[in-house]
Amino acid sequence: MRAALRWAHADLRSHRGEALFIVLATAGIVISLLLATTLFEYATNPWQRVFTQSQGPHVWIRTGPSADADRLAGLDGVTSVAGPYPTAATTLASRGTRASVELRGTVDRPTTGRPLLASGRWLDPGTPDGVVLESGLARVLWVQPGDTLNVPGTARTLIVLGTADSAEPRYNPGERPGLVWALPSAVRHTDGRGGQVTGLRLTDPDDTDYAVQRAVTLLGAKAITDVSSWQQARSEAQGGNRLLGQVLGLFGLAALLAAALAVHGAISTRVRGHLRDISVLKAIGFTPGQVVRIFLLQHVAFALLGAVLAAALTQAWGSRAPGRLGDAVGVWQGLPGHTAALLGVPAAVVLFIAATTGLAAWRAGQVPPVPGLRAAAPLGGRLSGLARGALGLRLPSALVLGWHKAFARRPRSLTAVARLALPLLLIVVAMSACTTIDRFHSKPDQVGLATALTVRADRSLSDPDVRALLDGGDQVAGVYPGVEVAALVPGQTGTIALRGLGTHENPYPFAPVEGRTPSGPDEAVAGQGLLDLLDVRVGDWVRMTVGARPQVLHIVGRNIEPENGGRTISASLDTLRENDPKLATALYQLRLRPGADPHQVAAELTKTTQGHLSAHVVPNPADGLSPLRGVAVALIAVLALIGLIELLTAIGGTLREGERDLPALRAIGLTPRQITAITVTATGCTALAAVVVGTALGVPLAHWLIDAQGRSSGTGAGIAQGPSPVFLLLFGAAAVLGAAALAVLPAARAARRRFADTLSMVG
Structure with missing residues (x-):
């Protein structure tokens, strides 16, 4: 021992x-x-x-105010029901912050879909204007129990009684309203779009498509306005x-x-x-x-x-x-x-x-x-014809012998290159992930984020008035009227987002990564999530239902859709109006001039219009991935350490294999500096080969991995962005020079070793 x-x-x-x-x-x-x-x-x-x-219910079904939603409780596979609850869409404001909300009328907390109180207390009939906010919405509005909320455009105020947690999809500015529980009387007194919402808890949680299909058959497609499942919320x-x-x-x-x-x-x-x-x-x-x-x-x-x-x-x-x-x-x-x-x-x-x-x-x-x-032959093996030719051209002997030593033993040399190439390959993949995130910020128009702001107007302003206010902004480069509605997919098993953006005269700047931009009647672009959901491809026709009206569109391109899981199909507003002339503009997408701050422009629009316009910054999915930068840096550091281990191993192996050759090299007149250069060159050649292999394999692998993640999330392939060739060249040069520098000191010590020491090691 x-x-x-x-x-x-x-x-x-x-x-x-x-x-x-x-x-x-x-x-x-x-x-x-x-x-x-x-x-x-x-x-x-x-x-x-x-x-x-x-x-929590496995599926939430929103219907019009006149639908007989009570009949949903009798569907096959439904174990319990939440609601139906009356709802009204409105806007709430607090401390200069606005949020679109859905008021949901209820008195008691039900067993199914029961909100979990996080602070304060539940609704009280003694406080008719009291409300309970979903916790995420309360954080956005900076309110807590006891605070007061204003209803813009009216003199009405609401009192926050408490906050609660819910498993439903959360508030998303400009995309999804926040959830507010209120007494039914408060919902009826709100001047907003009314409706009903019903939650269904199922025997089989994966049977949501069948439940939605049965609900549509029971109530009719015209009655259902939106459907959301527990999978989407999760x-x-x-x-x-x-x-x-x-x-x-x-x-x-x-x-x-x-x-x-x-x-x-x-x-x-x-x-x-x-x-x-x-x-x-x-x-x-x-x-x-x-x-x-x-x-x-x-x-x-x-x-x-x-x-x-x-x-x-x-x-x-x-x-x-x-x-x-x-x-x-x-x-x-x-x-x-x-x-x-x-x-x-x-x-x-x-x-x-x-x-x-x-x-x-x-x-x-x-x-x-x-x-x-040990074999009497030199460890490096006989010189190849290429090496002898290089010496005949009077190239530096140290460089030729170093290159020969790096690749003389092919199995062992290839193994060393492969082991060193693996961490370099992973570093290239990590750098590609960071570059892809940077692309979302530096070139948002290429990844489905052509506009920076979503603006909605209250009922006091007409479309020409809103256009006049928006077109007059110095920092606004383009205004695109639009509308977004929920549409039932073929088979009536769920809803997707149908968007109309821009007009034929002023088309929305779509950036399809497959196919082309819609330019003719009935043409549209779709997200990867919608293509997967409907099992269609670019070039197919799809039929969907908006209320009682069918909408048939020709998918001519695939667009990168970061929102709604990619389950979105977009056409021009004029295309949608051809089927429904009464379709009114519900929102405006704003493209800003280079250098404009979206948050500042949104605040100025809200202030100058005295609250008649509500502007929200279009969320960038890369904002939620900001921790990935620090993670990538840490991973690159770990991979660099692994690469250092491989380099030390390669250097040690090169020195040990060259111990027997050392007397012969001195005998032919090579100086210690030249012998050192042989080992340094051998190490540099090994590192160079590993850099070439790692980069050549790492770039396409990174594109495949990132695009595969994009496809699985519904965003779609085409988002991957690798480092620039100049950056990769600098990275490779730094790796090779670093490897060579790391080999200088041990190679110099070995070159100056005494002849007797060398003989003792060789014997």
Whole structure:
């Protein structure tokens, strides 16, 4: 045991840097996997908790005020019903902030779809103007129990009695109204668009399509105005958290594989360099199992130290991380499965590294006690014809011999290049993810965000008046009237968003990534989510129902649709009016001039029109992915550490294989500087080959992964943006020069080694 510990200690002293990198890389991998687990739990658990505790309906059906919604309770598969509740659409204002809301009339909190009070108290018939706001809406309006809300355009005020959590889709400015519970009398006294909403809790939660189809058959297509399911609400509640978790998990697993391969390569190279020492250990009585355990326990200890460090840092400091990551860790630490994940993830990482280490260490156990004679041929092998031709052209011998040494042993050289290319490939993928996020901010018109503001007007302003107010803005480059309605899909199993934007004279600047822009009658562009939902492609015709009117459109292009899960089809406003001449403009999309601040323009419009116009900034999906930048930087740092381990292994292997060639190189007159240049060139050539392979494979892989994520989310393929060629060239040059610089010092020491020392190592 004492001899084994002395051997391990001596080996650690000679490879301190490699040991440190293994510990840090393992810590980074475990942290990324723990954060991925955290984000998955954070994305699903809060909504699931609210949905379960509130007995949330699996489908919400909105109907007109005259529909007999009570009949929905008799549908097959319906176990309980929430409502029907009377509703009214209106606008509420507080502290200069406005929000479109849906007032829902109720008195008692029902069993199904029961709002969970977060603060304050429930509705009281003694306070007829009292309301309870959904918690997210209350945060947007900056109100709490006891505050007063104004109804713009009227002298009416509402008193906030409390806030509550709900599992329904949350408020989205300009897209979805917020939820406000009020007494039925307060809803009837509101001058807004009226209707009803009914929630159905089903025996089979996945049977929402059938339930909606039965509801349409029972009430008629004209009666149903909108449908939303629990799957949509869960997906929206998860938002970018699940995507962040997927990114962290994917990179964490890939980095774990790269680290395991790096450790495997390091041990294999070390075994080749210590064949004589291992033979001596066996000659003095070490068994093959003991030799294997020396390498195995040493590297498992490194991995265990990194895993424990990562778990401790995540537990102690994870909740203090800025933004969404800190919130996610704080919630995760209070969940029942927190302890199991905190112990299980590091243990799994250590076991995986141990398994990989064991495979490499097994070779050390097979070394015979009496080492065989080494081949008399030079380790580098005979010079190839290309190398001899290069020397004949009087190219520097150090460069030619260095290139020859890097690729003389093809299986071993290809393995070294492949192991080093893997972390470089992952770094290219991480940089591509950051570049794609930057594209949403720098070139929003290319990713379905041609306009920056959505403006809605109250009933006191006509369309010409609104156009006059908007066209007069100095920072407004284009105004596109529009309307957005809910339409029943073929089969009447759900609703999609049907948008009419722009006119034939002033077309909306769609940017289709497939097909073309709609220009003729009945032509439209659709999102990937709608194409998947209806199982159609560009070039097909689709039929949908808006109220009692059928709408038939020809899909001529696929547009990137970040909103509504891509379940959106867009045509010009004139196209929709051809089928329904009474269709009135409901909103205006504003394209701003370069450099204009959307938030400032929105505030100025609301102020100058004295509240008659309500402007909202079009949400950018990249805003929710801002933590991904910091995550990408951390992952790149971890991958860089793994790359350093691979470089150290490659440099060590090159030096050991060149030990026997050192006397011959000196004998032919090469100086220590030239011998150093051979090793540096060999390392640089290996790094260059790895950079070429990593970049060549990383760029298309990043495009495929990002576009696959876009397709699965409904946004659609075509959003991927890789780093510029100049940036990739600089990245490759930095990697090659860094590798060469890292090899200079150990190569110089080896070149100045005494002749007697070299003979003792070769013997």
